[in-house]
Amino acid sequence: MSGAPTLLRPRAARKSFDDRRAEIVRKAASFFAQSGFDATTRELAAWLGTTQPLMYRYFPSKNALIEEVYEAVFLQSWDTAWDALLTDRTRPLHDRLCDFYNRYTDAIMHPEWMRIYLFAGLKGVDITGLYIARVEARIIRPVMVEMCAETGLVITPDNEAKLLELAWSLQGGIFYYGVRKFVYATPVHGEKRAMIEAAVDVYVKAWPK
Amino acid sequence: MSGAPTLLRPRAARKSFDDRRAEIVRKAASFFAQSGFDATTRELAAWLGTTQPLMYRYFPSKNALIEEVYEAVFLQSWDTAWDALLTDRTRPLHDRLCDFYNRYTDAIMHPEWMRIYLFAGLKGVDITGLYIARVEARIIRPVMVEMCAETGLVITPDNEAKLLELAWSLQGGIFYYGVRKFVYATPVHGEKRAMIEAAVDVYVKAWPK
DNA sequence: CCGGCTATTTATCGTTAGATAAATCTTACC
């Protein structure tokens, strides 16, 4: 009856190429975090408030967009201030570790980061291996070194593997709190800060001498 | 030229209804663990060595098969002997915990279990919430109780949340070793047994008093 | 206010997914 086209959705506001492109990457991150990378481009378009073919003006394929999402999530979320924090021996080790893990988890412990991290890992995406290597080089190994400096334990080829895994188990214990909360949507007990405090305390108190 | 049909694959051996059905569930678990639940039924058929429509004789839909895979993986992999192990106070706590975590991780730390657990969690499958609730009731809480019995700490409504999360962080630290190994295919340092030993040691030594 | 540039939409293509129906092969039993 009406001469106007029956649109369920208002026409998307016209934006500059760069603005639209950045918006797609940003919103695609939260969309794929929620729905997984097998979600359809039509659902993504609905999430964006546009039509499905629009993204092909900005990215040659769905996979090309996904690659950009990986880079935005994993490569642009590392604060270089963290590195100095861990090795600042003017502060007590316990404080440094709590401070670091509070800041680090503030950056990664939200649904978007955690779910994309796991989606990408299960998919076998290369960048996750690079990310874990960076975590080991810039968190795990410094934590090990600082812990041993505190207790006076000398790191040798014989005990290094065990000590690295011990530092990983601290990291993993903290990380799994976020997995339970944001991936499994399971109730956790108390605030993140208290959990970090308690876990760090155990490792500082009982790190091998 | 040849009168015989050009089959790339030999005809599947004829099996009884129950045997074939059980085989599909079993092999589907390892298939979906590797390829994710969005892998196609045709790829699954190739994995099974059959044709694609065969599974529809045994399961009404792909999702119905997936549901059975969940149950096989999560509900039938719990050894009731574990429960008694944790609370056997005739043995030193450290030994009990190492023994338990070695057995428990023997059961779950392989690609099939770990990857399906994460796939299901990301997909929001109900059964994962039930599984986590069971872990908390039958591992985390007993560990907390046994630890506190050892140190003499009385569990109160005030400290319970912190203590539960501390027991969770031990579990998570151990679990993340398997995630790195089987989900991210990242090299780990040393054997699982040594990692468990070192982590348990830290928690036993520094559990709050 | 007009003309062109380009962001956005409409329409559609080819492929492949899950699923169904009918045909065929294998086994068990008399």
Next chain:
DNA sequence: GGTAAGATTTATCTAACGATAAATAGCCGG
């Protein structure tokens, strides 16, 4: 060894996916 039951395969349908091409609409300079 013939026959019925049922396990497996072949052939195919419909819907939905990623992707492309052509049409439309909004903005900016003249």
